[in-house]
Amino acid sequence: MSASTNTRAQPGSTVLWEKGDAAGHDMLGTRTFGFWLYMLTDAMVYAALFAAFGVLAHNAGLTSKSMLASVFDAQAAYRDTIVLFTSVLAYGYAMVALKKGSRGGVAIGTAVAMILGLVFLAMVGSDLERLFSQGIVPQLNGFLSIVFTLIIYHALHIIVGALWMLVMLMQMGRDGFTSNVVYRLINLRIFWHFQAVIWVLLFVFVYLQGKII
Amino acid sequence: MFVHLQGPWNPVWGRLSLQAIPYQNPILLGTFTFAMIAALAIVGAVVYFRAGPYLWREWFTTVDHKKIGVMYCLLGLVMLFRGFADALMIRTQQAIAVGPHSPGYLGALHGYLTPFHIGQVYTAHGLIMVVFAATPLLVGIMNIVVPLQIGARDMAYPYLNALGFWLTAAAGALVMLSLFVGNFAHGGWYGFLPLFELPYSPGVGVDYWMWAFQLSAVGTTMGSINLIATIVKMRAPGMTWMRMPIFTWASLSTNLIALTSFPVLMVSLALIGLDRYFGTHFYTAGQGGNLMLYNDLFWVWGHPEVYFLILPAFGMMSEIIPTFSEKTLFGYATMVVASFAIGGVSWGVWLHHFFTMAAEPSVNSFYSVTTMLVGIPTGVKVFNWIFTMYRGRVRFELPMLWALLALFLLLVGGMTGMMNAFATSDYMWHNGVFVVAHFHMMVLLIAASIFGGVEYWFPKVFGFKLEQRWGKWFFWFMVLGTAWVFVPMFILGFAGMTRRLDYIPVTQWAPYLRVMLVGMAFYVMALGFFVAHLYVSLRDRVKNRVGADPWGTTRNLEWMTHSPVPAYNFAYIPHVHARDEWAWRKEHGMASLGNESFEDIHMPRNTGVPVLLGGLAFVLCFALVWRIWWLAAAGLGAVVLVIILRSFARDTDEVIPAKTVAGVEGGAQDALPAPARG
Numbered sequence: 020m021s022a023s024t025n026t027r028a029q030p031g032s033t034v035l036w037e038k039g040d041a042a043g044h045d046m047l048g049t050r051t052f053g054f055w056l057y058m059l060t061d062a063m064v065y066a067a068l069f070a071a072f073g074v075l076a077h078n079a080g081l082t083s084k085s086m087l088a089s090v091f092d093a094q095a096a097y098r099d100t101i102v103l104f105t106s107v108l109a110y111g112y113a114m115v116a117l118k119k120g121s122r123g124g125v126a127i128g129t130a131v132a133m134i135l136g137l138v139f140l141a142m143v144g145s146d147l148e149r150l151f152s153q154g155i156v157p158q159l160n161g162f163l164s165i166v167f168t169l170i171i172y173h174a175l176h177i178i179v180g181a182l183w184m185l186v187m188l189m190q191m192g193r194d195g196f197t198s199n200v201v202y203r204l205i206n207l208r209i210f211w212h213f214q215a216v217i218w219v220l221l222f223v224f225v226y227l228q229g230k231i232i
Numbered sequence: 233m234f235v236h237l238q239g240p241w242n243p244v245w246g247r248l249s250l251q252a253i254p255y256q257n258p259i260l261l262g263t264f265t266f267a268m269i270a271a272l273a274i275v276g277a278v279v280y281f282r283a284g285p286y287l288w289r290e291w292f293t294t295v296d297h298k299k300i301g302v303m304y305c306l307l308g309l310v311m312l313f314r315g316f317a318d319a320l321m322i323r324t325q326q327a328i329a330v331g332p333h334s335p336g337y338l339g340a341l342h343g344y345l346t347p348f349h350i351g352q353v354y355t356a357h358g359l360i361m362v363v364f365a366a367t368p369l370l371v372g373i374m375n376i377v378v379p380l381q382i383g384a385r386d387m388a389y390p391y392l393n394a395l396g397f398w399l400t401a402a403a404g405a406l407v408m409l410s411l412f413v414g415n416f417a418h419g420g421w422y423g424f425l426p427l428f429e430l431p432y433s434p435g436v437g438v439d440y441w442m443w444a445f446q447l448s449a450v451g452t453t454m455g456s457i458n459l460i461a462t463i464v465k466m467r468a469p470g471m472t473w474m475r476m477p478i479f480t481w482a483s484l485s486t487n488l489i490a491l492t493s494f495p496v497l498m499v500s501l502a503l504i505g506l507d508r509y510f511g512t513h514f515y516t517a518g519q520g521g522n523l524m525l526y527n528d529l530f531w532v533w534g535h536p537e538v539y540f541l542i543l544p545a546f547g548m549m550s551e552i553i554p555t556f557s558e559k560t561l562f563g564y565a566t567m568v569v570a571s572f573a574i575g576g577v578s579w580g581v582w583l584h585h586f587f588t589m590a591a592e593p594s595v596n597s598f599y600s601v602t603t604m605l606v607g608i609p610t611g612v613k614v615f616n617w618i619f620t621m622y623r624g625r626v627r628f629e630l631p632m633l634w635a636l637l638a639l640f641l642l643l644v645g646g647m648t649g650m651m652n653a654f655a656t657s658d659y660m661w662h663n664g665v666f667v668v669a670h671f672h673m674m675v676l677l678i679a680a681s682i683f684g685g686v687e688y689w690f691p692k693v694f695g696f697k698l699e700q701r702w703g704k705w706f707f708w709f710m711v712l713g714t715a716w717v718f719v720p721m722f723i724l725g726f727a728g729m730t731r732r733l734d735y736i737p738v739t740q741w742a743p744y745l746r747v748m749l750v751g752m753a754f755y756v757m758a759l760g761f762f763v764a765h766l767y768v769s770l771r772d773r774v775k776n777r778v779g780a781d782p783w784g785t786t787r788n789l790e791w792m793t794h795s796p797v798p799a800y801n802f803a804y805i806p807h808v809h810a811r812d813e814w815a816w817r818k819e820h821g822m823a824s825l826g827n828e829s830f831e832d833i834h835m836p837r838n839t840g841v842p843v844l845l846g847g848l849a850f851v852l853c854f855a856l857v858w859r860i861w862w863l864a865a866a867g868l869g870a871v872v873l874v875i876i877l878r879s880f881a882r883d884t885d886e887v888i889p890a891k892t893v894a895g896v897e898g899g900a901q902d903a904l905p906a907p908a909r910g
Contacts, residue, residue: 033807033809033820033822034807035806035807035817035822036804036805036806036807037468037469037804037805037806037807038804038831045465048465049388049461049465049466052461052464052465053388053389053392053457053458053461056456056457056460056461056491057457059491059492060453060457060491060492060494060495061495063492063493063495063496064495064496064498064499066496067495067496067499067500067529067532068499070528070529071499071503071514071525071529074522074525074528075514075520075521075522075525078520078521078522079520157506157510157512158510158511158512158513159513159519160513160519160520161512161513161514161516161519161520161521161522162520164506164512164513164514164520164521165514168503168506168512182872182876186876186879189880190879190880193880194882199882203879
């Protein structure tokens, strides 16, 4: 079918051009859409890392599970989880405050989320410190290499997220809720939830696996 | 924390020392001289014409998608030249180093390249052609054409777009630098594990390879996010999904592939990095490492990457063939479905790169079948193009010639690809030159489409047509070269020649290898004609000036605006009424209905931050290659700081006043020709 036979139109009555400045489009929508795309790439990074985890755990065989059970502290990880999820909850409240347009609410929620994120970081850090001091290091074998890589790559997200929150607090203080600040806050929500989802996977595959399965 | 190195290292210079500069190698010395003369000529010209501020203002700091696209294409062409020089060296070496009595020069036992040197040459050839020539050229063309085709003023993220380009350019610079400082990886462009582990490749070659690859992957991923968001979010009113031009569809499919596959490449390379820098055991032969993990991760990216390259090529063919057949594209909907089918299947075929690596028969069979499945949507495309030409008024202008060459090469490459898809027969010629000849057919089809696309869209970007005479010489010598190089290569593949040989033990192959060298001579002449083609076109640019629609029978939105395209693309955003909107308007006598009054246009302001970040990324990667830790830390810190500081910038937009727009439009309005035919 020729596309040009779709419709018959008269030059006089056909709208050919969009008047008015349409260049802006839907700024918030475009920015968050792109950030979802970015999140997809990060999800693919984790997909590849977890695939490597599966392969290298298979290599290690039965020892992988006993290693997980004896080396990693599930109860400490449970405490980490509570802290991290409280942080996500606090950021959720910040987003509720954003809908109401409350600058103070957003600031408090973000600050609490940031501090809890840093607390989580310190807890994971001390846990890693303890393992390293016992000689349990990524260089020991392929399985530990991937386990520590997963944990540290997730921790990197916490560092980036906390830095991002700090920047947002400053920009909010300076500019208020401009469209730049708002889309960044919304994207940060996507990012912060995403890392929490990844933590769930880490908790299940690394910290719990040796305990219950 | 870091692994113990075998060689010397000091805290200030890392592994860098004067010994890293290969001044004793006459070939590299010659290359260095050539590069320096070229660089001096360019710098001299810039200083003489006082072009520095202009270049900085209009090009280096630009966020205009067309200019970024042009810079991508220039980068691609420079790297294409480098990759071609590598190919020339491989072919010459293989033509000389045949049999035990073959002569040796320049310290090589046979031929003139030592095994270590030719190893670097073919690694660089592969990496450069795939990642630094074809990819930038295609990304560049998508950058230029997609926003115009969907009736947008700019892309979704102009700043990210510039950043993606400068990261890619930094990666290309890193590869080039490895020529003169240190060396390059010598084990093949896709890496071999555990050969690429530190104990077996203790030099910096693998690090250069890894960081350049990684950096370009980051750049391409950014580009893909930008292009997808542009296509999804920035289409002109009335442009529904099924009114989108096929090239835009192909770009969407191809960038979805990039978006999902490049992160996997980053992981596969990063894990090599962890092994090499921290001594982990992802890919080591012992201690719980797994070599096949690398092959799987790499080719999970690697095969989708092939389709990432070929889909825009198909898209360009789908634009060129209807224009020069003076017909609408046959089977639009099937073309869309086929593009996405190819994109989808690309994720399920990677194992065919290592059928021989002891997977179960059921696994090999599965990947055999999925590989053959690719032939179905590709076949649909081939028939669509043929039916588009059928009963059309085919004009054999240069873009059409290239598109037809691409179609022909697709048939040759596709058929031999089907032969490779059989796991059983693949056992016979795995890692042989039959496979090499096959995938060169495919990448040459991509190259042919690129040349066709450049010929086709050049007048849109620069406002004048490329001349035809030298262009045809260029075309026919490319055809000759391709035939003379790759027909013997197919034959040698059947004869059992394996790839990447620095010395050929079988003297009976000598005639074929020399025929291939003749083919290379044709390619060299083609390069000369290409230069003449560009020179004559530039010289006669005033004579060859064209209006909005230089080919007369074009169909899509990009031909509706002026040539060269103004910074804002469209003075007014067009309303789209049909598939092939421009053809529709011409048919209904609405081609010349312009506007009289103009409005202010908001555009993003130029910024030097992307080029700064590109430079910092280059410093960071260079420091990591040479293990200069303080410099790496400083580079990383600077990158983070610049990104944060940039986020505080408020003044990132500017307004093009209505008066300026009216000036541009008024001047150009007369150049709009009456539609010729169609």
